[in-house]
């Protein structure tokens with residue numbers, strides 16, 4: 374890798390990106406390596422949350438949650454540990470450990486049943502994750518009811534549940550994902566780079582579904598009212614979605630921000646999971662500036678369950694305000 378390659382904001386298609394991709398593999402494999410069952414996820418049935426967005430019914434499922442080690446190993450990589458500790462303490466959070474949770478989301482438009490991301494899947498079930506199908510069932514949705522699966526990006530916690538025992542987990546669904554994201558993970562240039570591990574998962578579980586896949590670019594539509602925006606940085610081709618129905622709006626931000634305090638209050642702090650850290654920070658600020666300015670709700674895959682809230686712009690970043698009854702009245 375050349376020095377200029379490291380500093381470039383857009384590394385799509387260059388061999389250099391493979392070196393930066395190492396954290397993604399750790400991210401994808403970390404859950405499977407976690408052996409300790411998690412007491413907070415032993416609830417039966419799993420946590421689900423429903424609300425109405427105009428004419429759309431939204432269902433958020435808690436696929437799982439896991440203790441994820443010291444916050445400083447993932448967030449604020451470019452900050453002194455004391456700075457992280459101060460911010461965490463000020464927000465009533467422990468400084469030695471954080472919990473990451475996973476929130477795949479179903480949107481029932483009345484004519485389509487659309488699932489955004491598929492959770493950790495079977496590989497994580499023994500450790501208390503991979504509860505998406507169970508959660509959907511608790512709300513009355515069977516796997517064959519899903520008509521469209523949208524994959525925001527191809528990290529393991531988003532594609533882990535797309536197959537079940539080698540067969541499509543949602544047998545009647547077609548698929549929608551980002552063209553740039555698919556191209557990156559299926560490119561032969563990933564072989565022999567740190568991105569290879571995650572690529573193997575994509576080749577085994579996503580590529581076989583390609584003939585049923587629609588590939589979107591910026592501005593592409595999933596269905597009427599659900600529009601893609603390119604949000605690169607976390608991965609090269611991550612898509613986020615503007616969702617509008619009858620004048621109500623929600624932005625599904627996927628992994629643009631991965632922690633409601635550390636990523637939102639300090640969007641510039643480097644995150645281990647962002648494959649291009651500078652681009653990840655730039656995208657984070659662009660997206661959450663828009664959400665703060667427009668005063669609309671967002672749904673973030675790793676936000677505290679039910680993963681929906683608002684942001685208020687502050688001097689250095691954004692204050693997360695969880696949703697309460699805004700959609701009920």
Ligand SMILES: [Zn+2]
Nearest residue numbers: 528530628674
């Ligand atoms: Zn994720």
